[in-house]
Amino acid sequence: xxxxxxxxxxxxxxxxxxxxxxxxxxxxxxxxxxxxxxxxxxxxxxxxxxxxxxxxxxxxxxxxxxxxxxxxxxxxxxxxxxxxxxxxxxxxxxxxxxxxxxxxxxxxxxxxxxxxxxxxxxxxxxxxxxxxxxxxxxxxxxxxxxxxxxxxxxxxxxxxxxxxxxxxxxxxxxxxxxxxxxxxxxxxxxxxxxxxxxxxxxxxxxxxxxxxxxxxxxxxxxxxxxxxxxxxxxxxxxxxxxxxxxxxxxxxxxxxxxxxxxxxxxxxxxxxxxxxxxxxxxxxxxxxxxxxxxxxxxxxxxxxxxxxxxxxxxxxxxxxxxxxxxxxxxxxxxxxxxxxxxxxxxxxxxxxxxxxxxxxxxxxxxxxxxxxxxxxxxxxxxxxxxxxxxxxxxxxxx
Amino acid sequence: xxxxxxxxxxxxxxxxxxxxxxxxxxxxxxxxxxxxxxxxxxxxxxxxxxxxxxxxxxxxxxxxxxxxxxxxxxxxxxxxxxxxxxxxxxxxxxxxxxxxxxxxxxxxxxxxxxxxxxxxxxxxxxxxxxxxxxxxxxxxxxxxxxxxxxxxxxxxxxxxxxxxxxxxxxxxxxxxxxxxxxxxxxxxxxxxxxxxxxxxxxxxxxxxxxxxxxxxxxxxxxxxxxxxxxxxxxxxxxxxxxxxxxxxxxxxxxxxxxxxxxxxxxxxxxxxxxxxxxxxxxxxxxxxxxxxxxxxxxxxxxxxxxxxxxxxxxxxxxxxxxxxxxxxxxxxxxxxxxxxxxxx
Numbered sequence: 118x119x120x121x122x123x124x125x126x127x128x129x130x131x132x133x134x135x136x137x138x139x140x141x142x143x144x145x146x147x148x149x150x151x152x153x154x155x156x157x158x159x160x161x162x163x164x165x166x167x168x169x170x171x172x173x174x175x176x177x178x179x180x181x182x183x184x185x186x187x188x189x190x191x192x193x194x195x196x197x198x199x200x201x202x203x204x205x206x207x208x209x210x211x212x213x214x215x216x217x218x219x220x221x222x223x224x225x226x227x228x229x230x231x232x233x234x235x236x237x238x239x240x241x242x243x244x245x246x247x248x249x250x251x252x253x254x255x256x257x258x259x260x261x262x263x264x265x266x267x268x269x270x271x272x273x274x275x276x277x278x279x280x281x282x283x284x285x286x287x288x289x290x291x292x293x294x295x296x297x298x299x300x301x302x303x304x305x306x307x308x309x310x311x312x313x314x315x316x317x318x319x320x321x322x323x324x325x326x327x328x329x330x331x332x333x334x335x336x337x338x339x340x341x342x343x344x345x346x347x348x349x350x351x352x353x354x355x356x357x358x359x360x361x362x363x364x365x366x367x368x369x370x371x372x373x374x375x376x377x378x379x380x381x382x383x384x385x386x387x388x389x390x391x392x393x394x395x396x397x398x399x400x401x402x403x404x405x406x407x408x409x410x411x412x413x414x415x416x417x418x419x420x421x422x423x424x425x426x427x428x429x430x431x432x433x434x435x436x437x438x439x440x441x442x443x444x445x446x447x448x449x450x451x452x453x454x455x456x457x458x459x460x461x462x463x464x465x466x467x468x469x470x471x472x473x474x475x476x477x478x479x480x481x482x483x484x485x486x487x488x489x490x491x492x493x494x495x496x497x498x499x500x501x502x503x504x505x506x507x508x509x510x511x512x513x514x515x
Numbered sequence: 516x517x518x519x520x521x522x523x524x525x526x527x528x529x530x531x532x533x534x535x536x537x538x539x540x541x542x543x544x545x546x547x548x549x550x551x552x553x554x555x556x557x558x559x560x561x562x563x564x565x566x567x568x569x570x571x572x573x574x575x576x577x578x579x580x581x582x583x584x585x586x587x588x589x590x591x592x593x594x595x596x597x598x599x600x601x602x603x604x605x606x607x608x609x610x611x612x613x614x615x616x617x618x619x620x621x622x623x624x625x626x627x628x629x630x631x632x633x634x635x636x637x638x639x640x641x642x643x644x645x646x647x648x649x650x651x652x653x654x655x656x657x658x659x660x661x662x663x664x665x666x667x668x669x670x671x672x673x674x675x676x677x678x679x680x681x682x683x684x685x686x687x688x689x690x691x692x693x694x695x696x697x698x699x700x701x702x703x704x705x706x707x708x709x710x711x712x713x714x715x716x717x718x719x720x721x722x723x724x725x726x727x728x729x730x731x732x733x734x735x736x737x738x739x740x741x742x743x744x745x746x747x748x749x750x751x752x753x754x755x756x757x758x759x760x761x762x763x764x765x766x767x768x769x770x771x772x773x774x775x776x777x778x779x780x781x782x783x784x785x786x787x788x789x790x791x792x793x794x795x796x797x798x799x800x801x802x803x804x805x806x807x808x809x810x811x812x813x814x815x816x817x818x819x820x821x822x823x824x825x826x827x828x829x830x831x832x833x834x835x836x837x838x839x840x841x842x843x844x845x846x847x848x849x850x851x852x853x854x855x856x857x858x859x
Contacts, residue, residue: 173632174635187681267708275709369665370665371712372666374665462701475610476672477678479633481613
């Protein structure tokens with residue numbers, strides 16, 4: 118472009134025809150392509166609307182406020198059979214987020230442990246980790262979910278022969294039932310004390326770090342932090358006479374009632390997703406650690422670092438640069454894979470909304486569009502957060 | 516330059532596809548013509564329910580709904596084998612019909628007002644009058660569904676069953692734990708494994724599912740029927756001719772039973788002097804042509820498939836492992852509800 122400009126300034130060249138100008142032609146093709154895509158989208162949408170209208174199939178989003186009329190086995194917010202389809206949507210969404218969120222946390226922990234274990238110099242440990250990864254990674258997730266679900270149902274005792282857990286809980290093939298702690302009046306102060314303790318612990322950590330930067334002196338903070346977090350709320354509780362009650366599960370005519378109920382479907386889904394995704398995360402971690410040059414470890418050792426701090430302070434921070442991007446896609450996979458819940462009866466968004474609600478209302482286009490939009494948003498938010506984190510750990514080039 | 520060509524080709528392809536979408540939306544009505552030129556009826560069926568739709572060990576489809584589709588094919592093509600059965604889950608069946616993947620849905624589907632209106636479907640004649648029941652373990656020693664308060668119930672998703680269950684428990688002020696599965700198979704398996712105290716679905720299906728449990732004798736079906744489930748074949752809105760044919764295929768089978776025409780004697784009945792029989796079998800009048808079929812349409816149905824009573828007994832009645840009594844599905848003049856308008 119710059120060369121053209123100087124040439125034009127020196128001697129006026131004959132004007133190129135418009136259709137031979139590569140820039141104009143490029144823009145023209147872009148416009149044409151955009152128009153074609155817009156036309157395609159318009160044609161598809163108007164075609165769908167026309168066909169729906171001709172078959173007199175209800176369309177629009179009016180169904181959102183209609184009474185749902187079906188029951189859901191697990192809900193984090195109030196829901197009954199007289200609630201609306203819109204409410205059922207939120208119940209399903211929260212169930213999806215619950216299993217995806219917990220799944221991501223556990224899969225990360227397990228995946229890091231196994232990834233590091235596979236690099237262990239202990240032959241048995243590294244082979245066992247390798248066996249785990251190669252077995253789990255190569256079996257379809259759906260089969261694994263069905264396996265875990267059947268394992269949960271078949272291996273656990275029936276409701277009449279429930280295993281009584283210490284502390285008043287029960288375990289049977291209808292789920293895990295735990296006592297639910299309930300704060301009695303006055304118990305709120307314990308929460309306040311807990312919050313204050315956590316803030317004090319964070320402040321201590323920051324102060325220690327600054328001191329270390331300044332003076333080079335390290336201070337063992339673990340036990341002090343633990344004490345700061347635990348002692349104030351316990352002290353408040355002890356002073357006010359332990360104002361905590363428990364809602365204990367009890368056996369009823371058919372089932373166990375009360376307490377916290379963890380469905381076998383939830384356990385099987387969480388188990389399956391965590392174990393499957395951890396195998397992939399383990400490989401991501403291993404790749405990341407191996408990507409750090411061996412010289413870094415040797416340098417750390419020669420400075421007198423022990424193996425633990427070497428891994429924690431030298432290798433892992435550098436490995437994170439390689440780990441984070443593929444780790445993000447594993448998180449997205451886990452969230453999307455949670456839709457396989459439909460096979461084992463866990464009431465996630467797809468099972469409730471794209472399943473029962475779609476079928477009862479018959480509005481496939483709207484329901485599927487909403488469901489896809491939701492998963493898109495969840496995925497974009499997840500990868501947005503991971504990108505922020507990645508920017509922090511990425512190599513800063515100067 | 517190369518990329519320009521690629522882009523141009525891409526743009527034209529997109530345009531062509533768009534035009535194709537529009538063009539395909541124009542032709543849709545006239546299902547009968549489409550079926551005839553295709554040479555086969557696409558029938559949405561249940562692939563897992565004994566007595567209604569289930570492929571046997573040889574891969575041959577059997578069942579009451581399956582025989583309905585065979586009768587439809589017999590009326591159109593004079594050949595009951597010209598049916599392509601598309602196995603569908605309860606959840607996917609309406610979308611398959613709405614989108615035109617199938618011509619008729621004969622999959623033990625309950626006729627309800629919202630399905631008739633908002634889902635854009637038309638229901639033909641009821642080919643099985645059913646109602647929802649509960650299966651429980653005998654060891655629970657239950658006599659009534661009203662004793663199920665607090666029970667966990669396994670149910671298939673996307674069915675009227677799911678809604679009736681919630682209604683029944685709510686109206687009787689009972690607590691309920693529903694465990695919902697995408698297919699009946701999964702729901703029954705979970706019930707068998709002890710996940711639920713009860714499995715609920717249409718009473719006819721309970722009879723079939725019970726036989727597939729590990730220990731059928733340990734399970735009983737409670738006597739209560741908590742809902743009306745008129746099961747009928749369904750078609751899309753907007754094609755009255757096809758709707759008429761689907762309705763009258765069932766009526767022809769019921770009329771044949773009422774007039775005593777069977778698969779075995781239908782050839783002899785062609786010589787009958789009874790004017791009702793003559794009109795039905797097409798030896799008098801041109802009633803079949805009015806449907807867009809041939810005048811011997813009903814003869815073909817009975818000849819290849821049989822009358823309603825024969826189809827019933829063969830699939831769900833005494834000739835089958837289910838041994839369901841005719842009950843509501845007996846002819847109107849024998850204490851049942853099966854009643855067909857006359858051919859004239």
